[in-house]
Amino acid sequence: MRTFEKERQTFKQLIDDPQILNMVVVPDVLAAKVAVSVGFDALFMAGYAASADLLGQPDRGILDYGQVLDQLRRIIAAVDVPVFADADTGYGDIENVKRTVREFEQAGAAGLFIEDQVWPKRCGHMAGKSVVPTEELVAKIEAAVEARQNDDFLIMSRTDARQVYGLEEAIARSKAYHEAGADMVFVEAPQSKDELRQVVAAFPDVPLMANMIEDGDTPLCTIQELEAMGYALVVHPNALTYADTYADRELMTELYQTGKTEHAREHMVQFNDFNNFVNLPGLNQLEQNYSKESMAQIFEK
Incomplete structure (x- = not known):
């Protein structure tokens, strides 16, 4: 029976490595197997791609908790590399966040991120987003950290405040989330390379994720550029969905x-x-x- 200890330890090592971790979001099991076959060391499962694959619907909170968990289980079962997961807003209140963490961990995920959008959420590069008060995601991050059974299961915070209130607020929120226990930080949708650098400057010792979406708000950067800036990992969320x-x-x-x-x-x-x-x-x-x-x-x- 798989314990997923090896995958989680591998993921932590990949995050800590000076070389940036290049990840792709896989919409389904076949894509996951192809990604591993060409050399990806870790995979990402996210709502935008899963919603398109399972429902043919946009990333607007239509995909529910059970569908996400089932898709995550299928992908993890099909590959032998770490799989990191998008957990949206945690699918409810504090108790639901704890349940999400426990179930995702039992499914074998290497970790997950939780965001501060108002539900139903939207893709991070769509207009019209709203965010909850900072204290709400702080409480969810604390609950997520408390709920996990293994310290190698990593918790990432995500803020969508850049589009709503500006970069300064997004950074301030992310600092609060990190202090609450988030192992990694994700500031969604910086609008320039300078803003990407400002995020790194604000978190000199924290693993950061960059999100490269074709036609999104953030300028597309090469892996080498992001590594030089100081990002620990980069994810390509929509490339396979658009190509498919x-x-x-x-x-x-x-x-x-x-x-x-x-x-x-x-x-x-x-x-x-x-x-x-x-x-x-x-x-x-x-x-x-x-x-x-x-x-x-x-x-x-």
Whole structure:
């Protein structure tokens, strides 16, 4: 039975390493397996991608706690690298936050972040956000720290106050959240590279996360730039969701218009390659090992 101790310790080491941790949000299990196969050392599960994948809906608080937890469990079960999770606002009051932490930890997550938006929340780069009083997320962070069973399960604070009240308020809130026990800090949607640097300057000894969203409020930076600024990890939340949507639309347009996939074919994996990737040979071998003939030979010995 997996205890996930190795994954959590690995994640902590990756965060503490001077080299920035490059993470991608995976919308589903297949994407998670592809990400691991190309070399990602850790993965992220977040609401924007999960809401699109499971419901075809925007990140507006429509995806519920149970759906998030189920998707998290599926992704963790499919890979052997750490998986960090988006827990939105904690899905309710203090007791719900404690429950969320306990369930996410039992599912095998390496940690989670909790944010200070008013529910129903929005994607951090959408207009019209509202945030709760600082004291509300301070209490939730304290409850989250108290609820976790293992200190290697990391708690990150997220503030969306930059868009609402400005960077100074976002930094002040994040300092309060860190003092409440948050292991890592995430200031959502800085609006310039200078603001990204200001966040780092405000937290010289705290692991920080940067969020790189295509067409978002924060300018896209290279991994090298963010590492030089002092960020511990960078996450790409929407890249796979946007790429999947584009590829699906291109292929289905051709299929609808022509009835075949002649042009899209060069961008598709081959039948045997895909079957090997999802381990069809291993499943076939398992079936063979437990066939009537194989079992009969075992009992005859």
